[in-house]
Amino acid sequence: MVNILMDADTLPDPTDARAVRRTIHAFPELGFCEIRTANLAWRTLESLGWVLTGGTSLVDVDGYAGLPGESELETACAEARAQGVDHQSIDRFGGGATAFIAELSGNRPGPTVALRVDMDALPVAESRHPDHRPAAEGFASRNAGRMHACGHDGHVAIGLRVAAGLSADRDFPGRVRLILQPAEEGVRGAAPMVAAGVCDDVDTMLALHLGFGASLGSVAPATDLYATTKLRAEFIGKASHASNAPEEGRNALLAAASAILSLHGLPPFASTPTRVNVGTLLSEGAPNIIPARAILHAEVRAGIAAVHEELERRALAVLSGAAAMQGVEVRTSQTGRATTATNDRVVLAVIEEVSETVDLIVGAPQPLRASDDATLMMNRVQDLGGHAAYILIGSGDFGAHHSPTFDIDESALEHGAHLIEAVVRAGCPEGVA
Numbered sequence: 402m403v404n405i406l407m408d409a410d411t412l413p414d415p416t417d418a419r420a421v422r423r424t425i426h427a428f429p430e431l432g433f434c435e436i437r438t439a440n441l442a443w444r445t446l447e448s449l450g451w452v453l454t455g456g457t458s459l460v461d462v463d464g465y466a467g468l469p470g471e472s473e474l475e476t477a478c479a480e481a482r483a484q485g486v487d488h489q490s491i492d493r494f495g496g497g498a499t500a501f502i503a504e505l506s507g508n509r510p511g512p513t514v515a516l517r518v519d520m521d522a523l524p525v526a527e528s529r530h531p532d533h534r535p536a537a538e539g540f541a542s543r544n545a546g547r548m549h550a551c552g553h554d555g556h557v558a559i560g561l562r563v564a565a566g567l568s569a570d571r572d573f574p575g576r577v578r579l580i581l582q583p584a585e586e587g588v589r590g591a592a593p594m595v596a597a598g599v600c601d602d603v604d605t606m607l608a609l610h611l612g613f614g615a616s617l618g619s620v621a622p623a624t625d626l627y628a629t630t631k632l633r634a635e636f637i638g639k640a641s642h643a644s645n646a647p648e649e650g651r652n653a654l655l656a657a658a659s660a661i662l663s664l665h666g667l668p669p670f671a672s673t674p675t676r677v678n679v680g681t682l683l684s685e686g687a688p689n690i691i692p693a694r695a696i697l698h699a700e701v702r703a704g705i706a707a708v709h710e711e712l713e714r715r716a717l718a719v720l721s722g723a724a725a726m727q728g729v730e731v732r733t734s735q736t737g738r739a740t741t742a743t744n745d746r747v748v749l750a751v752i753e754e755v756s757e758t759v760d761l762i763v764g765a766p767q768p769l770r771a772s773d774d775a776t777l778m779m780n781r782v783q784d785l786g787g788h789a790a791y792i793l794i795g796s797g798d799f800g801a802h803h804s805p806t807f808d809i810d811e812s813a814l815e816h817g818a819h820l821i822e823a824v825v826r827a828g829c830p831e832g833v834a
């Protein structure tokens with residue numbers, strides 16, 4: 402059995418991707434709180450000779466709408482400390498500053514190739530059923546109510562396995578940059594990294610995801626990456642006695658409730674699939690008080706960026722219209738965003754060329770029908786003349802993504818890592834002027 406109760410001084414061997422995945426799986430951390438995970442990756446990459454830049458010196462998330470509240474960030478520091486992370490590392494990664502990049506140069510000139518590695522888990526309580534392998538084999542989540550239910554534990558393991566492989570033999574062109582991204586869930590973590598310029602000199606940008614319908618032993622280009630915006634809307638009204646003076650009140654909950662119905666009533670678009678969802682509605686009070694405050698979180702998505710923009714514009718109009726109807730104020734903020742992306746043929750060609758050498762079948766393009774803010778990185782690189790691709794690595798057929806029984810076939814870790822290493826060694830297209 403893998404030792405998952407390591408302290409921070411006992412790093413798992415990065416060539417053992419399964420062991421790395423299992424220790425990360427056992428200690429899942431939510432977006433911007435990935436202190437233990439980032440520390441494990443940082444220290445491993447440091448020991449492999451990679452050049453690291455990170456923490457507050459890399460990304461400014463101060464005041465960022467997608468950041469968790471202060472108490473949640475503080476709790477994350479306390480938990481990381483209790484789980485063996487030293488003070489210096491908590492200083493580096495605390496307060497939401499878990500993003501970092503790692504670089505290694507090969508022994509000859511060539512392109513800068515970046516791989517996005519997302520680190521965060523989800524607010525899902527992991528299954529304890531004996532049919533669920535992490536539970537049966539003792540590496541299920543030890544962090545209550547949180548779970549690696551999307552495979553990002555595996556993404557970190559793949560990234561570190563790639564790093565170990567390249568460090569052991571630096572016969573490759575150019576340099577490789579691993580982009581350790583926080584908070585992919587809720588599409589929050591990429592935007593501040595892109596703003597910090599981590600993609601500006603990248604020739605080829607690679608993003609991968611385990612699962613999403615790709616069959617085990619295959620790699621498939623992803624299509625149908627939806628543009629999305631996550632919105633927080635706070636309705637501020639006025640409390641009053643619900644019977645004695647209801648007309649004195651301004652009903653924030655009623656405004657939010659009618660906004661929810663109208664948001665879900667936004668029309669579909671003929672040109673592309675769209676999605677609208679209100680996921681939370683919070684309001685506190687009592688039956689005899691006109692509710693003075695309500696907060697909702699919503700998202701809109703579309704398969705075409707221009708349609709998404711129009712859908713978002715209409716959603717914002719609904720929110721302010723619903724507020725106007727009840728005479729309340731509404732404050733909206735964007736807590737996350739991603740856009741659409743297309744794969745460049747020249748990158749897919751390299752992937753296709755090397756896949757056979759690592760015993761992977763190239764599957765048909767696989768529609769993701771979801772969003773990932775790696776698309777912001779891909780677009781940034783493509784806008785500056787570089788190239789990009791988003792690929793899916795088959796990881797078996799387990800519970801659905803984001804469900805309590807999600808799992809992966811761990812052989813997919815080696816598949817993903819060997820493929821990326823082979824792509825780097827083969828040489829990726831140059832693009833940046």
Ligand SMILES: [Zn+2]
Binds near residue numbers: 550802
């Ligand atoms: Zn996910």
Ligand SMILES: [Zn+2]
Binds near residue numbers: 551553
């Ligand atoms: Zn994911």
